[in-house]
Amino acid sequence: xxxxxxxxxxxxxxxxxxxxxxxxxxxxxxxxxxxxxxxxxxxxxxxxxxxxxxxxxxxxxxxxxxxxxxxxxxxxxxxxxxxxxxxxxxxxxxxxxxxxxxxxxxxxxxxxxxxxxxxxxxxxxxxxxxxxxxxxxxxxxxxxxxxxxxxxxxxxxxxxxxxxxxxxxxxxxxxxxxxxxxxxxxxxxxxxxxxxxxxxxxxxxxxxxxxxxxxxxxxxxxxxxxxxxxxxxxxxxxxxxxxxxxxxxxxxxxxxxxxxxxxxxxxxxxxxxxxxxxxxxxxxxxxxxxxxxxxxxxx
Amino acid sequence: xxxxxxxxxxxxxxxxxxxxxxxxxxxxxxxxxxxxxxxxxxxxxxxxxxxxxxxxxxxxxxxxxxxxxxxxxxxxxxxxxxxxxxxxxxxxxxxxxxxxxxxxxxxxxxxxxxxxxxxxxxxxxxxxxxxxxxxxxxxxxxxxxxxxxxxxxxxxxxxxxxxxxxxxxxxxxxxxxxxxxxxxxxxxxxxxxxxxxxxxxxxxxxxxxxxxxxxxxxxxxxxxxxxxxxxxxxxxxxxxxxxxxxxxxxxxxxxxxxxxxxxxxxxxxxxxxxxxxxxxxxxxxxxxxxxxxxxxxxx
Numbered sequence: 001x002x003x004x005x006x007x008x009x010x011x012x013x014x015x016x017x018x019x020x021x022x023x024x025x026x027x028x029x030x031x032x033x034x035x036x037x038x039x040x041x042x043x044x045x046x047x048x049x050x051x052x053x054x055x056x057x058x059x060x061x062x063x064x065x066x067x068x069x070x071x072x073x074x075x076x077x078x079x080x081x082x083x084x085x086x087x088x089x090x091x092x093x094x095x096x097x098x099x100x101x102x103x104x105x106x107x108x109x110x111x112x113x114x115x116x117x118x119x120x121x122x123x124x125x126x127x128x129x130x131x132x133x134x135x136x137x138x139x140x141x142x143x144x145x146x147x148x149x150x151x152x153x154x155x156x157x158x159x160x161x162x163x164x165x166x167x168x169x170x171x172x173x174x175x176x177x178x179x180x181x182x183x184x185x186x187x188x189x190x191x192x193x194x195x196x197x198x199x200x201x202x203x204x205x206x207x208x209x210x211x212x213x214x215x216x217x218x219x220x221x222x223x224x225x226x227x228x229x230x231x232x233x234x235x236x237x238x239x240x241x242x243x244x245x246x247x248x249x250x251x252x253x254x255x256x257x258x259x260x261x262x263x264x265x266x267x268x269x270x271x272x273x274x275x276x277x278x279x280x281x282x283x284x285x286x287x288x289x290x291x292x293x294x295x296x297x298x299x
Numbered sequence: 300x301x302x303x304x305x306x307x308x309x310x311x312x313x314x315x316x317x318x319x320x321x322x323x324x325x326x327x328x329x330x331x332x333x334x335x336x337x338x339x340x341x342x343x344x345x346x347x348x349x350x351x352x353x354x355x356x357x358x359x360x361x362x363x364x365x366x367x368x369x370x371x372x373x374x375x376x377x378x379x380x381x382x383x384x385x386x387x388x389x390x391x392x393x394x395x396x397x398x399x400x401x402x403x404x405x406x407x408x409x410x411x412x413x414x415x416x417x418x419x420x421x422x423x424x425x426x427x428x429x430x431x432x433x434x435x436x437x438x439x440x441x442x443x444x445x446x447x448x449x450x451x452x453x454x455x456x457x458x459x460x461x462x463x464x465x466x467x468x469x470x471x472x473x474x475x476x477x478x479x480x481x482x483x484x485x486x487x488x489x490x491x492x493x494x495x496x497x498x499x500x501x502x503x504x505x506x507x508x509x510x511x512x513x514x515x516x517x518x519x520x521x522x523x524x525x526x527x528x529x530x531x532x533x534x535x536x537x538x539x540x541x542x543x544x545x546x547x548x549x550x551x552x553x554x555x556x557x558x559x560x561x562x563x564x565x566x567x568x569x570x571x572x573x574x575x576x577x578x579x580x581x582x583x584x585x586x587x588x589x590x591x592x593x594x595x596x597x598x
Contacts, residue, residue, distance in 0.1 A: 124428070125425055125434070126425060128427075128428035129425055129427035129428025129431065131431070132427045132430070132431040132468075132472060133427050133468045133472070134468065159492065159493045161493070169433065173431060177431070180466060180487050183489070185486065185492040185498065186486065186487045187484065187486040188484065188486075189484050192482040193458070193484040
């Protein structure tokens with residue numbers, strides 16, 4: 001058996017198309033345009049690329065993109081004044097600050113400053129608490145994207161055995177909460193887990209988010225399981241000056257012979273991140289205006 | 300093999316003694332007396348008993364107990380004014396409102412009104428979020444008590460397989476977070492779990508918090524496992540006018556023949572709740588005054 005390869009690029013494009021459709025309907029029916037504000041501090045080249053790409057994709061789905069570039073030495077108070085202004089601005093429904101920020105700033109404090117309702121990256125303590133207690137939350141983009149793919153692949157997840165590998169605040173822990181909310185039996189595994197292979201062998205759903213190249217072996221996978229690989233690991237280059245190959249946390253070549261469906265790396269979960277950011281911005285806009293949650297785009 | 304029966308009453312008395320010792324040391328060294336404020340709305344007889352008992356135990360460990368009794372029809376604004384006053388009072392380190400409250404009041408809003416630092420019941424969204432993201436939190440008393448018992452019984456929990464049965468916000472979910480933080484491999488099970496018996500058979504640690512009398516059978520338990528039974532279920536009375544027997548979620552008689560250690564019902568987890576409330580009040584006092592966390596009394 002060879003697994004279905006889940007095409008993350010196509011899936012993300014579909015999510016963005018559905019966001020665009022609902023944005024158009026919202027403009028037509030209510031005259032509301034969702035707005036996403038992105039704050040960039042300093043001139044990190046990779047961050048500049050990300051911010052530009054987010055801005056383009058935001059506009060593509062018909063939302064307003066507000067971009068703020070602050071110098072690397074911006075005083076904390078000035079950054080907070082901007083965040084406070086954005087928190088209060090009814091045109092702005094989502095706010096994110098591109099990380100990393102220069103060392104004189106605290107990422108945790110910046111996140112705490114952003115209104116929980118506009119925290120479309122789902123990073124704040126309040127959103128973690130809402131998720132953990134089953135309330136409406138902003139859910140961080142990567143686990144939300146994984147959940148969308150899993151629901152698309154498996155339909156109702158109720159009663160399925162799910163194993164999450166890795167317990168980061170950004171992926172593993174919220175992923176576990178989301179799967180539990182969807183009625184999976186959820187096992188959280190990590191570096192101290194005694195027999196990871198055995199735990200994975202029982203799982204209908206495997207989400208790997210541990211950052212160890214090809215750690216999950218093909219013969220650990222239960223036949224027919226759905227495997228979501230969040231890993232993004234750069235192998236050492238094979239030749240001098242070359243760039244190493246990008247691989248996930250799962251031995252893809254072997255696992256795809258056993259799994260029912262699997263995401264590749266690259267081209268699996270990665271492209272979902274921005275799509276889910278836009279989905280979250282739409283969700284935040286709906287909530288801010290007392291409209292129903294967008295269909296199929298929330299946890 | 301017959302399991303060690305964990306004596307919750309003795310364990311709780313020991314926790315209270317350790318709290319009392321640290322309270323005395325804190326008074327001597329810093330002149331600080333921890334204070335717990337309990338707010339009771341209305342005249343529910345069971346709640347009156349609980350509040351009286353909490354007050355007595357608070358004074359027994361050398362803390363200040365502040366008790367507030369409000370009429371059942373107290374306006375929300377008046378209750379909130381009291382909470383705001385207690386939030387601002389440096390003599391008050393912990394605040395709890397005895398639930399249930401009359402229907403014109405919202406438990407969720409009351410919890411949100413109490414400062415997260417003084418929320419010694421660990422019920423607020425912010426404390427759930429802090430727990431979920433690995434920060435210092437106030438942890439709700441029952442799961443904290445279970446954790447203390449587990450650490451006492453097993454020492455280092457790292458690498459142990461733990462199964463939590465039930466996913467309530469009050470017990471199951473925070474219990475899972477605490478066990479994960481202590482490096483267990485944690486499986487969250489619930490009513491939709493397909494094969495609960497099989498999941499439990501693998502577990503070194505079982506925490507049952509589901510509210511179904513004697514649901515967990517003796518032959519589901521792995522030999523030597525530690526079984527913590529949070530259930531408190533009243534069976535139908537055997538004779539007219541009689542009171543039904545109190546049982547847990549685990550078939551105690553059968554399970555104690557297999558487990559390594561097990562809590563009885565009653566007399567297991569139950570007595571730990573007030574002890575952990577006092578431990579949390581001490582912890583809150585330490586944090587409010589920049590003192591080190593109390594040894595062995597926190598998550």
